[in-house]
Amino acid sequence: MxxxxxxxxxxxxxxxxxxxxxxxxxxxxxxxxxxxxxxxxxxxxxxxxxxxxxxxxxxxxxxxxxxxxxxxxxCYPDAETTPRATHVEQQFMEWMLRGDTRPGTSINELDLARQFGVATNGIREFLIRFSRFGLIEKRPNSGWLFKGFTEDFALELFEIRVMFEVRSARLFSQQPDSSPLWAKLAALKLSHIELLEHMESRFHDFSRLDNRFHRLINEASPNRFIDDFYDIITFIFHYHYQWNKQDEKQRNQAAIVEHIVFIDALESRNAARIEIACRAHLDSARETLTRSLLVFDEIPTG
Structure with a gap:
């Protein structure tokens, strides 16, 4: 069922x-x-x-x-409230972070399926999807290899993200009053305020909220290529953000405030205000990514 x-x-x-x-x-x-x-x-x-x-x-x-x-x-467990693909993606990222996964790490489909409580074909679909970006490579006999990624790769990807998100933000503000996106945005704003009020104990929850927010913005311009592209955006940016534990709570708190300013701008439907809020948040995200890449490079490999 x-x-x-x-x-x-x-x-x-x-x-x-x-x-x-x-x-x-x-x-x-x-x-x-x-x-x-x-x-x-x-x-x-x-x-x-x-x-x-x-x-x-x-x-x-x-x-x-x-x-x-x-x-x-x-409450219902997370595994029952997220689609299988999203569940696998979240579990995979947590597995990488817990294990301090480095370039050259072997990935076994069966082992991951057992750990995540999903079928092996769900793991395989996930790995195949990301292998197209050159981050994961299928080995000749069996298993996969995590190849890692460079600073140039991540920053080039960020340039595309800026183009997509500024465009989507503009289109979001043009949605009719009857669009369900406005109700979703209002609900997300409440989620941001709620998390901001409980930052001391729940600041780690920001990663998922951030993903939900940016995916909602992109719903204003449905495009299968943008949707597919955003999978890799989520993987890379959240993966690197979580490597850098320095000032994590403060960074997440600042990002939540930026999101709320962004949401207020969207609700105002003022094009200039929206672009300023969007670009300001993306500039902060780029800075966070750059710092995280430096921390990632400094982590010892053995």
Whole structure:
């Protein structure tokens, strides 16, 4: 049976809002809650039904209110709220970081499949996709080889990223009021504010939020080549960012503030304001990447 990732992600989002005090007492209307979460009315109704079933929400005479306290155990696990390809990508990046993976490291499909809890064909599809960029190479007999990447490679890629994202930001601001992108953007803004309020304990969560934000911007200009390109963008930039642990919390906090400024600019629909906010954030991202590349080069290989 196909996993209902949209519903489960929405359920987790509402549960987190309850846990963090964003929802207290009487709940807002279905339409308002749907807008804040960024999902359809059908999905939010399904979420509310399950919350009532679990006694996390009480319902009397058509009025819903927060019930028992929500906790992390109430939420669906990450593996059930992300598509298989995204799950494999996240697990692979974490595996590389935990193991201090360096150029020349061998990659075994079966071992990774067991560690990630997925079928080997899911691992193979992921590796094939990235092998086109020259970062991973299939070995003649069996297995794969991580080849690594250079500063020139990453910076050239960044130039393309700037062109794509500035264009997408402009197109985003031209979306009609009826576009679902605005509800998604509003929900993401709340996620940014929530994370900013809990930076002391949750600053590591920024990587995923950053990915969600930039992918949403690119939804304004659907293009299969841009979507494919952004897979490698995510891999390289987040991979290098996480090598550099120096001032990680402060860097993530600054990036969240830049995102919020960017979101405000998009909501203003002012073209000049949008371009300034977009380029300012991308300039910071380039600087962070450059520093991370230097740290990466300094890490001992043996």
């Amino acid at each position: 196909k996993t209902d990732t949209v519903y489960k992600k929405a359920f987790n989002r509402v549960a987190h809002m309850m846990r963090d005090g964003q929802l207290a007492g009487q709940l807002p209307s279905e339409n308002e809650l749907r807008r804040r979460v960024g999902v359809s009315r059908t999905t939010i109704r399904k979420v509310l039904e399950e919350l009532v079933h679990r006694a996390m929400v009480s319902e009397e005479n058509g009025i819903r209110a927060v019930g028992r306290p929500a906790n992390d155990d109430d």
